[in-house]
Amino acid sequence: xxxxxxxxxxxxxxxxxxxxxxxxxxxxxxxxxxxxxxxxxxxxxxxxxxxxxxxxxxxxxxxxxxxxxxxxxxxxxxxxxxxxxxxxxxxxxxxxxxxxxxxxxxxxxxxxxxxxxxxxxxxxxxxxxxxxxxxxxxxxxxxxxxxxxxxxxxxxxxxxxxxx
Amino acid sequence: xxxxxxxxxxxxxxxxxxxxxxxxxxxxxxxxxxxxxxxxxxxxxxxxxxxxxxxxxxxxxxxxxxxxxxxxxxxxxxxxxxxxxxxxxxxxxxxxxxxxxxxxxxxxxxxxxxxxxxxxxxxxxxxxxxxxxxxxxxxxxxxxxxxxxxxxxxxxxxxxxxxx
DNA sequence: CTAACTCCGACCTCGTTGGTAGGATTCGCT
DNA sequence: AGCGAATCCTACCAACGAGGTCGGAGTTAG
Numbered sequence: 001x002x003x004x005x006x007x008x009x010x011x012x013x014x015x016x017x018x019x020x021x022x023x024x025x026x027x028x029x030x031x032x033x034x035x036x037x038x039x040x041x042x043x044x045x046x047x048x049x050x051x052x053x054x055x056x057x058x059x060x061x062x063x064x065x066x067x068x069x070x071x072x073x074x075x076x077x078x079x080x081x082x083x084x085x086x087x088x089x090x091x092x093x094x095x096x097x098x099x100x101x102x103x104x105x106x107x108x109x110x111x112x113x114x115x116x117x118x119x120x121x122x123x124x125x126x127x128x129x130x131x132x133x134x135x136x137x138x139x140x141x142x143x144x145x146x147x148x149x150x151x152x153x154x155x156x157x158x159x160x161x162x163x164x
Numbered sequence: 165x166x167x168x169x170x171x172x173x174x175x176x177x178x179x180x181x182x183x184x185x186x187x188x189x190x191x192x193x194x195x196x197x198x199x200x201x202x203x204x205x206x207x208x209x210x211x212x213x214x215x216x217x218x219x220x221x222x223x224x225x226x227x228x229x230x231x232x233x234x235x236x237x238x239x240x241x242x243x244x245x246x247x248x249x250x251x252x253x254x255x256x257x258x259x260x261x262x263x264x265x266x267x268x269x270x271x272x273x274x275x276x277x278x279x280x281x282x283x284x285x286x287x288x289x290x291x292x293x294x295x296x297x298x299x300x301x302x303x304x305x306x307x308x309x310x311x312x313x314x315x316x317x318x319x320x321x322x323x324x325x326x327x328x
Numbered sequence: 329c330t331a332a333c334t335c336c337g338a339c340c341t342c343g344t345t346g347g348t349a350g351g352a353t354t355c356g357c358t
Numbered sequence: 359a360g361c362g363a364a365t366c367c368t369a370c371c372a373a374c375g376a377g378g379t380c381g382g383a384g385t386t387a388g
Contacts, residue, residue: 001252001253002166002251002252002253002254002287002288002291003253003254003284007254011279011283012278012279015279015280016279076283087166088165088166089165089167090165090166090167090171090172092172114176114307115175115179115180115303115306116172116175116179116303117306118302118306119175119294119298120167122294122295122297122298123290123294123295124166125290125294126289126290126291126293126294127166127290127291129290130287130289130290131283131287133286134283134286138282139279139280139282139283140279142279142281143278143279
């Protein structure tokens with residue numbers, strides 16, 4: 001699998017926040033129940049988003065989180081970067097920010113250059129591209145008009161954050 | 165990291181085979197030394213390529229491996245599929261071959277559909293696309309005209325498979 | 329017959345993933 | 359003032375997969 005649950009849960013969390021665009025802050029407890037995710041784990045994940053400036057928090061009673069800026073201005077490459085760290089196809093890919101190029105550390109290991117570099121660069125390009133051209137707003141809209149397969153609302157007592 | 169060393173080593177191995185297009189079979193030992201990879205581990209990796217029909221083997225003395233078809237006809241999506249198994253961005257992605265669609269298992273978990281599906285589908289599309297439009301031949305050519313950073317030939321006693 | 333190979337399965341070690349536990353701290357409310 | 363709801367923070371932990379080793383058995387040219 002390419003991404004871990006950090007990305008999965010983190011993006012889900014962002015989508016939930018995106019539905020309540022800029023209203024009162026939403027507590028993690030509510031989100032955890034709505035998405036059926038472990039609260040304690042979510043706490044650690046949302047910390048990543050906060051450090052990246054994608055999310056704001058207010059502490060104390062009736063506190064919670066909300067988006068730091070409109071969903072349309074949150075690109076998913078920022079989100080995933082914050083959640084997963086650098087997205088690279090192989091461990092030998094280091095992004096050296098000096099000249100902005102991504103290079104493969106196998107280059108300097110003696111023999112002919114790493115024959116796989118071209119491939120991994122294309123793959124990484126594909127991923128980064130897909131992430132960058134997707135905004136949180138799109139995901140929110142997409143989730144909203146999702147076809148409901150069955151039993152749309154909570155037969156197990158869970159509450160959707162919002163019905164539509 | 166997106167891919168494991170299986171993909172890395174496996175593709176490297178294919179590139180090495182690609183350089184000797186259809187000559188006598190090359191033994192793993194030679195490749196292992198040329199690429200500085202563990203022989204025993206390579207054995208298991210090449211088995212994956214063989215099962216996928218990308219590589220042929222001849223046993224016994226002076227045996228070894230060679231490409232089952234011309235490098236230009238080997239697409240990297242086949243290679244990576246053989247090496248890594250299905251490439252999916254998340255564990256919830258199952259590719260059900262009945263109708264050819266890729267779907268997310270979170271769809272049937274009650275509430276509103278998985279808000280992240282659109283994103284992961286785009287990402288997967290980007291990866292698969294990059295893999296499919298890259299042939300082994302391209303990698304062989306690319307590796308051949310690699311700029312040598314320094315000390316091109318073996319100061320540590322390792323032999324390049326071919327000087328080029 | 330033996331050296332050089334491919335083939336195969338069991339085993340092992342280490343780091344990461346995905347959590348949990350337990351507590352501070354900060355605030356609204358009464 | 360004080361309680362409860364929330365964010366914050368660190369430490370801990372079990373399970374799993376990644377990456378690799380080992381030992382051997384089957385095959386074949388010289």
